[in-house]
Amino acid sequence: FARFIWRHLSLRHMVEVYRRSLVNNRPGYVSVDWPALEEAVDWIRAAGGVAVIAHPARYKLTRTKLRELITAGQEAGLEGIEVANARSTPAEVNWLAEVARQHGLLASTGSDFHSHEQRWVELGRLPALPEDLPHVLERIDAQH
Known part of the structure; x- marks a missing residue:
């Protein structure tokens, strides 16, 4: 539209x-x-998916609010957090990697690509995840 x-x-x-x-x-x-967090996580899990917080650095949440979101999410079944995407800075990747470690979350990456008109997104070019973080794809592979 x-x-x-x-x-x-x-x-x-x-x-x-x-x-x-x-x-x-x-x-x-x-x-x-918007559905309640619990309802959204239930839908994702019922479809065989892994519930992940996408691009958390874009929400402009304080660190306290992000921790509260993660805690509530984990109570509902949240399993991961996007640590890196096409627009992530090295500082954001490091910070979100530490958040993932502290909360025992799986890490994910994403392009946040919605159309070819997004010239700032280079598909397939993402910051590397720290090697010690378990990736959400490992969980998906294990399920199938």
């Missing part, structure tokens, strides 16, 4: 689409009813 608006309004950047059309009190805004 956003791409359709972007093309038909001839806007320069996709961010303009969101500012003009898709944020609260704009014509294209749709409110979202």
Whole structure:
């Protein structure tokens, strides 16, 4: 939908689409009813997946709030955290690797790729994970 608006309004950047059309009190805004954490984790696990917090550095949570999220998530069945993605800085990777170690979480990586228009994402080029961290793919491989 956003791409359709972007093309038909001839806007320069996709961010303009969101500012003009898709944020609260704009014509294209749709409110979202997010599921409870426990429900989301249950869905993931019922589908045979591994529940992972994706790109936690982007949420702008304090370290305390992230710890609270992880604790609540682990009580619900959370097993992993994304430690590195295409936009991660070395400092973020080191910090999130330590968070994973402290909480006994599996590590994951991700491109956060949504379209070819994301020129800052180079698919397949991700920061390396520290070798001591168990990767979420090891759990998935073991399940199949």
